[in-house]
Amino acid sequence: MRPSLLQCSRKCGNGLRKRTVLCTSANPSARTHTHTLPDGSCVGLHKPASQESCFIKRCQKQRKVQWFVSTWQECSVTCGRGYQARFIKCAEKDTAGKYRELAAKKCHHVPKPSVELQRPCVPAECPARTTPPVRPWSTHHHALPPQPLPRPDWHSSPWSQCTVTCGGGVQARTVQCLAQGKPSPGCSLHLKPAMSQACNTNFCPQPEKKDLVCKDYFNWCYLVPQHGVCNHKFYGKHETIRLQGQLEELQVKLVTLEKQNADYESVRAELEETKCTLKSYGQMSEEMDKLKEENNKTMAQ
Structure with missing residues (x-):
């Protein structure tokens, strides 16, 4: 073969x-x-x-990465027409259910959702402006020089709430180039503020492991350390007396068990001795019966 x-x-x-x-x-x-x-x-x-x-080898553990879409942020203006924004990030969900931001290339194998990241918003109508009355030109006054237009500048909304309370999250905000409250393309891109930042990067506290064996004797024991009276003679003596009483009870039980065990062993030895005696007596009875039979046979002859 x-x-x-x-x-x-x-x-x-x-x-x-x-x-x-x-x-x-x-x-x-x-x-x-x-x-x-x-x-x-x-x-x-x-x-x-x-x-x-x-x-051949162990398979690498697949990371649970996904695209995370945030909620819509606040409107960029308080009245009139503005914009709302949201962001989409590559994130990993850990065992505690918290999201951790990753580089976008980590999610290259996951389909990226096609969602809008900006939409218009009108939180309220702006109050109407009162225009001054028009006056005719006077020949006695010189014409004022034209005022320069205000320069556009970057305007940022407040930071949103962090996505997590611990373990590392993301905050986002809306950044727009505005001139006189209207969108403008004249801002420098290298001066644009960041639209997202890390937050609550502290480690999450580990859950305390409760001792299932240790248990307070009294339901008010937890109040003693809270009020700082652990060294008080009442609580110290009270606990010592309680422990001494438990120890004495256990010692009495131990002595009783040892005595019962000794009595059991004595009765057991006596029983074995009686069995041996009965066995020997049975053997002697058989031998006596045989001797009687032989003696009867001799007498008959």
């Missing part, structure tokens, strides 16, 4: 390695040439297994 090995079915984790097992006959004159025969020709020979389990 000549098997030909194949590669493992999986590059990581548990897989199967299959092979073809053939019944062949080798030509004695040419070692390199073989002939394939029917399987019935190899009856009586051990047939190797056609497949076996294989393991």
Whole structure:
């Protein structure tokens, strides 16, 4: 039987390695040439297994990454027409359910949701401005020079609430280039403030492991350390007396058990001795019966 090995079915984790097992006959004159025969020709020979389990290496644990879409931020203006924005980030969800921001390339294999990141908003109508009355030009006054237009500048909304309370989250805000309250393209891009920042990067506290064995004897024990009276003689003596009483009770129980065990062993030894005596008595009775039979036979003769 000549098997030909194949590669493992999986590059990581548990897989199967299959092979073809053939019944062949080798030509004695040419070692390199073989002939394939029917399987019935190899009856009586051990047939190797056609497949076996294989393991090349452990598979890397897939990280639970996803695209995180934030909620809409506050409107960029308090009245009139403005804009609302939201952001989309690559994030990883840990075992505690908290999101941790990652680089965008970490989510390249996850379909990115096609959502709008900016939309118009009108929180309220702005109050109407009163215009001054128009006066005719006077020849006695010189015309005022034209006033320069206000320069556009970046305007940022307040930071949003952090996405998590601990473990590292994200804050976002809306940043717009405005001139006289209207969007303008004249702001310098290198002066644009950041639209997102990390927040609450402190580690989350680990849950305390409660001791299920230790238990307070009194339900008011937790008040003693809170009020700083652990050294008070009342609580110290009270606890010592309680522990001494428990110790004495346990000692009495231990002595009682030891005495019961000793009595049990004594009765057991006496029982074994009685059994041996009864056995010896039975053997002696059998021997006496045999002697009586022999004596009767002798007397009869």
